[in-house]
Amino acid sequence: MLQTKITSREIESTAAEAPSLEQTISSALALVSRQYPVIIFTLLLCICLAGVYVFTAPKRYTGTAILMIDSRKMQGLQTQAQTTGTDNPIDSAMVDSQVELLKSEAIASKVIKDLKLVESSEFMSDGAGVLSTISNTISGLFSESKPPTQEQLLRGALARFANGLSIKRVGVSYVIEISFQALSQEQAAQIANAVADDYIVDSLESKYQASRRAAVWLQDRLKELRSQASTAERTVADFKAKNNIIDAGGRLLTEQQLAEINTSLTTARSQRAEAQAKLERITAILNADNEDSKVILNDLATVSETMANPVITKLRQTYLEYAAKQADWSNRYGSAHLAVVNLRNQMREIRRSIIDELRRTAEVYKSDLEIAKSREESSQKSLNDTIAVSNNTGQAQIILRDLESNAQSARALSDNFLQLYMVSVQQQSFPITEARVITQAASNLPNKTSPKTTLILLAAFVGGSILAGIVAVLLDMMDRVFRTASQVEQFVHTSCLASIPAIEQGAVNATSTQPSKAAWRFGKRGKPTPQQAPPGYGGPGAMLPLQGSAPGSSQPRPHRDRLLSTEESVGRYVINAPFSRFAEGFRSIKLASDLANYGSASNKVLGITSALPNEGKSTISEALAQTLAQSGCRTLLIDGDIRNPSLTARLTPAAQVGLIHVVVGQADWKDVVWIDPQTTLHFLPCAVTSRFSNSSDLLASQQMEHLFQQLRQHYDRIVLDLSPLAPVVDVRATGGLANSYILVIEWAKSKVDIVERVLSETPIVRDRLLGTVLNKVNVSVMSRYDTYGGAYYRNRYYKRYGYVD
Structure with a gap:
């Protein structure tokens, strides 16, 4: 512990x-x-x-009808719909929209009207359930007793209808499940089927009304579109006539003329270029001053091949024959031979004839060139004129295209509306719907759902x-109270010295009448019995010699009237039941105190206090003092709670003088000390005959410090029972008296906030705090609060060592 x-x-x-x-x-x-x-x-x-x-809840039954959204229609109408595009394909959003339509008030109103549900007492009642009865009673207290109007009845029926109706889509299919809860199977099935039927009828009526309204609107619109189309076409014709725009074979007349003139111009240019090339060639030959016959002949050959002139061709052949003869005869007869000279003269004449012929041909080519140039200029002029006319026509053509486009659009829109009008007229005669009932709700199935x-x-x-x-x-x-030692250590930031269990007064009386049993049990384990106690142990009636004084001189003088009678005190339980958990807890406190005093001769005074009254600090002080005295220490217990000396009232109710009388000098402390005859515990009471207001001044006085200095010289340990911290300030005045403090916390009663506050307001106690004691512990309940140490408090471990509660 x-x-x-x-x-x-x-x-x-x-x-x-x-x-x-x-x-x-x-x-x-x-x-x-x-x-x-x-x-x-x-x-x-x-x-x-x-x-x-x-x-108590009324039984409810559910009728379920299954509806399917099917896009298949009659083949003829389906073909028209696909052609005209008046029907959209069914998608997920469309099915969800149909679900919301089934939940609408329009369908609900039709079903209520068709089935006369407002007049049905079974439908308008809530059943005989307790909740409905209580609800109706409460609503009746706050509502007027006037009979409801027809509109109120209808709104109430709609609310009941909406509460009983359930519409949901089956997965991601086109199937919709219609369910309705009612007090009878027949009514549930009837309403579910009626919802499906009225939905189909409403769909047909909506399509018919939409088709009829569309037909009327299309008819009026068709007239306007036809008038607009005719006006647009008439505008196109007038514009063509005004701007001389004539079509020939799908093309404008100016476009055909422009193409023909362009072809003619191209031909003229080609002819002019050819004539000019020939003339330039002949002119170049004629202008060449070259007497070489071979060069002339070669040039003539080129010109001859180009022009194909038969005269020049014949002269050239003759010239070539003479040239061959002249070369042959010159080799035979020599170049000066008369025949060779004649041939040379003839060849010169032939060449002159060729040149003359070339000049005549050049004149012909010059004439052809002039003609070609005239033709080209004429074609170019015609082209320019035609282009000018075409440009003017092109500007008008732009406007014409816009007019034609408007006319075509108007005509196409008119034709379109005509087709739509025909379809709408047909749909009025053949209304169709995509929904059909595939399963009707049955009224003979055991389908209780609520x-x-x-x-x-x-x-x-x-x-x-x-x-x-x-x-x-x-x-x-x-639950902001202390229940475990770990909580104490967490919030107070100090160790919990012991957890003292709560002791009933009956247990105290029982142990006080059987001391021999406890002594025998203690002796059975080989320990010295009270009768065999060695000197200084503190047997019955023994007196401990005081340190530093001779026997009979400076020790308190015992008197038979100043002997403590603690048999009925809870603090005495630590002596009467030494093998109990209660006594083990105080031995734990004593050991912690001994360890704190180890190596310090001046740490003798131990102050016992609590945050609030009635937490058991006086009992803890008495039991701890009895434990210290039983161990052989010269122990003095002082009742320092001057405002409420409860320890004095319990241990020495007959005391007339005490601590206050000693401090003020009216008595000697040796003459007012009471002694426990069994443990030799000395007790200095606090006898108060009237209310004492300056108790803190008395505790902080020099006389009180002088008294404690004397007591420290005569006793090994002094236990000082102090006032609570919260109600009075007396504890704050004991800084010169107590060396250390122990804070008593009542289990499951002391508030965490109060303990933290009083410690923060009393730094002298907080700084010298030896530890805390968790008092009045319900061990069986505490084991449930300690997460890790629940087994620590179980009694079976103590029984193995002979301990009892």
């Missing part, structure tokens, strides 16, 4: 770590164990409410469990 001291840094580091899965599960189980009464109550309450609803007992009870169990968990968590969060 000894608790180790934990520093604030270790606590903060532990709190910063994320809890593991095991810790989370343990925390959840601990929460259930702490709050299981609330959890069970909440869960049972939810299940009971669900059971009441199941047994209330669903299993589902409701399961939902109540799950919801009750969740609600119970939430309530448990909220209550646990609002």
